Amino acid sequence: KENKKRKRTEEVEKVSEDQCSSVVREPPVKAKKARKKELSKAEKKLANRESALERADEEEEQKLFQSKAKQKKGASHAITKSVVNSDTGTAVKQQQKKKVADETVNRRTVFVGNLPVNCTVQALKSLFKGYGQIKSIRFRSLVPAEDTLSKKLAAIKHKVHPNAKFVNAYVVFKEECDAIKALNENGTEIASGFHIRVDIASKTSSHDNKRSVFLGNLSYDIGDDAVREHFSVCGGVVAVRIVRDRKTGLGKGFGYVLFE
Numbered sequence: 547k548e549n550k551k552r553k554r555t556e557e558v559e560k561v562s563e564d565q566c567s568s569v570v571r572e573p574p575v576k577a578k579k580a581r582k583k584e585l586s587k588a589e590k591k592l593a594n595r596e597s598a599l600e601r602a603d604e605e606e607e608q609k610l611f612q613s614k615a616k617q618k619k620g621a622s623h624a625i626t627k628s629v630v631n632s633d634t635g636t637a638v639k640q641q642q643k644k645k646v647a648d649e650t651v652n653r654r655t656v657f658v659g660n661l662p663v664n665c666t667v668q669a670l671k672s673l674f675k676g677y678g679q680i681k682s683i684r685f686r687s688l689v690p691a692e693d694t695l696s697k698k699l700a701a702i703k704h705k706v707h708p709n710a711k712f713v714n715a716y717v718v719f720k721e722e723c724d725a726i727k728a729l730n731e732n733g734t735e736i737a738s739g740f741h742i743r744v745d746i747a748s749k750t751s752s753h754d755n756k757r758s759v760f761l762g763n764l765s766y767d768i769g770d771d772a773v774r775e776h777f778s779v780c781g782g783v784v785a786v787r788i789v790r791d792r793k794t795g796l797g798k799g800f801g802y803v804l805f806e
Contacts, residue, residue, distance in 0.1 A: 652748040654722040656729065658715045659743040659787070660770040661736065663688075663706050665713065673731060674717050678724025687714040689795040710795050711769060712740070716747060732785060739771045743785045757784070758804045764788065766796045773803060782806035 658670065667683050674680060689707040690700035700706060706713075719725045725746060732744040761773065770786040777783055788801035 649748060651718065653746065654720070654725045655716055655718045655747040656725050657743075657745050657747045658717060658731075659712075659745075660740055661685075661713050661715055661742060662740050663710050663713055664704075665715070665736070669736075670715060670717060673734075673736065674719075674728050677719070677728040677730075679720040681718040681720050683715060683717050685713050685715045687712075687790070687792065687795060689793070707795070709767075712795075733783070739769070741771055741774055741786075743770070743787065745785070754804065757806070758802050761801045761803060762799065764797055764799050764801060766799060768797055773801065777803050777805075780805070 656674075661670075665685075670683050671680060685701050686697075688697045688701050689710040690697055691705040691707050692700075695703075695705060717725075717728065719728065729744055729746070731742065733741055734744075735741050759777075764773075768788065770788055773786045773788065774783050777786075782805060784804040784806055786801065786803055789798045790796060791798060
């Protein structure tokens with residue numbers, strides 16, 4: 547019996563020790579879990595903070611990049627605009643210079659109208675060389691005999707349309723004063739039935755409306771001299787101008803007569 551009691555007592559004590567051991571060990575486990583939980587929250591908070599900082603840095607870098615790109619684009623646009631304005635300004639200046647140069651040439655150039663189709667450069671030189679040095683002579687309003695021929699080639703080969711009766715020309719003098727003196731040849735009968743019209747080629751040359759009359763309903767094939775002869779009974783005729791088609795040389799049905 548005593549042995550049984552002793553054994554039972556030992557078992558009770560062992561169970562008690564185990565329970566005590568269990569009670570003693572519990573707090574460290576729970577504390578460890580609590581610390582781990584707290585540590586996990588702190589790490590998560592820190593990670594979130596670092597992530598927020600990284601995003602802020604990325605956004606700042608993006609804004610800086612966009613700002614630089616915008617500045618670069620603005621500078622490029624300004625340079626392009628400046629270049630375009632510079633090119634435009636240069637082109638305008640060149641056009642103005644060309645216009646002034648052309649006007650200067652025109653002031654020393656005389657237009658000679660109502661010339662016979664067989665008129666030559668030598669004939670015009672002989673007529674105008676007494677007024678000063680001639681730089682060049684060029685024929686205009688020539689109607690080629692064939693559509694395939696250019697006016698220049700037709701003039702060189704003398705292949706003129708059989709219905710064409712006249713041509714015009716421009717005589718360029720070296721000096722402007724010589725061109726003005728050459729106006730004395732206006733109304734000269736250079737060939738039978740061909741009284742030439744001589745005028746300054748410059749666009750600034752004014753047409754006196756008070757001494758001019760408009761003619762309408764004219765025949766398409768009428769000549770300048772027929773009109774001159776018809777109106778000569780009204781007074782001294784300075785010039786006759788029949789408006790003609792550049793390609794065919796035919797009249798357009800109207801014109802002008804300038805009186806003295």
